[in-house]
Amino acid sequence: MCPADQTVATNNDHLVQSEDPEHPANLIPELCRKFYNWGWVTGTGGGTSIRQGDHIFIAPSGVQKELMQPDNIFVLQWPTPKYPASDRNYIRKPLKLNPSACTPLFLTAFEQGAGCCIHTHSQWAVLVTLLVEREKGPDACFEISNIEQIKGIPRGKGKGMLGFFDTLKIPIIENTAFEEDLTSGLEAAMNKYPDTYAVLVRRHGIYVWGDNTAKAKTQCESLDYIFQLAVEMHKLGLPWVK
Amino acid sequence: MCPADQTVATNNDHLVQSEDPEHPANLIPELCRKFYNWGWVTGTGGGTSIRQGDHIFIAPSGVQKELMQPDNIFVLQWPTPKYPASDRNYIRKPLKLNPSACTPLFLTAFEQGAGCCIHTHSQWAVLVTLLVEREKGPDACFEISNIEQIKGIPRGKGKGMLGFFDTLKIPIIENTAFEEDLTSGLEAAMNKYPDTYAVLVRRHGIYVWGDNTAKAKTQCESLDYIFQLAVEMHKLGLPWVK
Amino acid sequence: MCPADQTVATNNDHLVQSEDPEHPANLIPELCRKFYNWGWVTGTGGGTSIRQGDHIFIAPSGVQKELMQPDNIFVLQWPTPKYPASDRNYIRKPLKLNPSACTPLFLTAFEQGAGCCIHTHSQWAVLVTLLVEREKGPDACFEISNIEQIKGIPRGKGKGMLGFFDTLKIPIIENTAFEEDLTSGLEAAMNKYPDTYAVLVRRHGIYVWGDNTAKAKTQCESLDYIFQLAVEMHKLGLPWVK
């Protein structure tokens, strides 16, 4: 056990201790190892959070993602509105670690009903935000159609999945100096695109959420596949929308 | 054991339980883990099916491919013609899962004598279908010659392998809204190209089959190598056919 | 144990059975697993052979490289000149497998004093052969200078390693319909470039050898790094020779 994460007995360590591989405190490190190998969370970038009942499990900030352990995980009581951001009531907190700077953005996704939210610094996502800006201007969203993989993205909450002939649209917001200041931009994008399950952040990466952990993860994979394909299509002079 | 896959005793669970790593119910999850790492079955895309004697083993739909387990596998009685598609007689079915939407396409390959059929969403396959359409029109097939790796693809059933100086031709069919509706296009391509062991699907991916599992898998690898090489050759202005 | 590889007691199975991970029959499968993950031996392509004393260990043909086992390995008595190619005297032969089609080429390298020879279908090697042909003609060799990694390639037998300011030259031979027919081209290239430890084969891949297994493997890695870099340099309009 890493001394940095030793916690007092009153720190609710039991909340992150489980033999069940599907327990959020086990799933988050497992997902982060995969994301590290995909190049999504290089250099401690990115983050992941899972909501289970009235508990929100959050990866710490600044930890090497492939080395994360269950006892590095924060737990927050849900719903959070009663806890102002300034003194958020963590019911389980690893000593000497800070919660992910993405926490307010994760909470925004959970308020929309998400069960899991993933933030990556995928280079394909970053390149797509730059190409959209140059080709269609700063207010344009990413659009692509007639690609089978878009069937892996929901049409909206309870509306089933997109079809092959539909156009996938992912809003893009501008980056800010501090990650937490992205929250209002994220909320605005969610209001403008109420059916979206993802928001791109220019020159930064993407936030993807899903009704549960498996959906958030597979939707994040599908989007990353689509962004990589879109960059390669652009290099080859192939248009994104048929 | 995942509760979602608990099945009643009468559900022939023994058909997917074996200590033999070469058993189809063990091979399919093992193959899917490899395919996941190659980026072929991102976001639950793609699928795999193996025929062994009069049993067809089929991967489920919507399952994370790298997490698939033997008890997620469906078993269908073969030959299937006596079972109309509307009430296909699965002799082993995991509860709460659906069989792969690719099932009718897998059956089409098995009717040609295949022992295994693999469907991937490989980006190289998708890019090749787009390049062929732009450069040679919607009716053209993919063609390449004078590349050593084409010797990994059969010349046709019982005809040995292609030679270095031969031209590999892979037909391309248009995608449809629903995966099962690809069946007639696949059959038409098989009729037009009776020697082919693969059919590309525009903006979607590829179906590859083989006389047995090892052949289907290695042929799928060889084709993917060839498509990746072809895309890089195109970027560098190098023609595909000498 | 795979029944396909069961061999009679008189088949010298002890030659491929060792607890020592450095034994050639253990090293070849271990190397092939790595090469598979690098994309060098896709679809059963490529091969590897090690000489230890008067025994030559050879990977089989047509086996999935990442699944190779010690009992798949052939052993040939060395020196071989006394055994004409038509009835080469294998002192250990797995039943139902054939030795690598690269065997005559491996033997050519061993006649030059090599301790290990590796053959890959690396796409970077293939692309480099095509770029050299187009840019400098069919008789040109690959040349690059002023890249730190060329210090990983020997200047010639017993001559130390290349320096940063030296020019690395790798001859390129034309491919043939049958792998064994490459032998005379390989020998001619070795005569013309007596200091080379590698020969590129146009539209096919590369043969790399070394004084021992570690050297062959690390030289193969260094060359592949250099070819990948060279292709990317070409895409960016950066010349290979300063």
Place this chain on the structure above:
Amino acid sequence: MCPADQTVATNNDHLVQSEDPEHPANLIPELCRKFYNWGWVTGTGGGTSIRQGDHIFIAPSGVQKELMQPDNIFVLQWPTPKYPASDRNYIRKPLKLNPSACTPLFLTAFEQGAGCCIHTHSQWAVLVTLLVEREKGPDACFEISNIEQIKGIPRGKGKGMLGFFDTLKIPIIENTAFEEDLTSGLEAAMNKYPDTYAVLVRRHGIYVWGDNTAKAKTQCESLDYIFQLAVEMHKLGLPWVK
């Protein structure tokens, strides 16, 4: 145990024997395995060194990085100035191995207060040095701004991390025939850019250091991410500085 590394009892083997995975003699091989998989230390290229108290742990030269073992590690007494380079006092030395040729460069970083120094041959780093030279001349440094990942790089010793709107600058020095001759160039770059935690070496790779091992490793990852992104941006005609 590899006979090549057997050492006499007086050779302080206890300095590299520990059950603690965080011990430098265990960490260096573990890091090198990761770096090998990222393609940073291909063909025995690159190196890693960690300072712990008054001991400096150094990877050997010419060893396959993914196979490195704790007993391959050299230990040097710190501070070293009292030991002239000609007879550096290694307090633990594996027999038959030589210390990394990068040693003088690692020491230069440790003199600046680093706790760990990493040297890679990353292709992205090499390509960036070539693009900067062509686009901005031989004296220019690499510059990029408005990319989230630059927040993973310190602004300077004790000055916190760079912000999103800051410009990351990494000096580039020319390569030399012998690795140890890079030392004066490295020192000059450190003097000119006293806040830098990394120096690129043209046509060679990069040296990255950090206050401790985790920081050196994550900063190296962040820089490599940035270089890869920069090369892709260049291919797509996207400027590095906004």
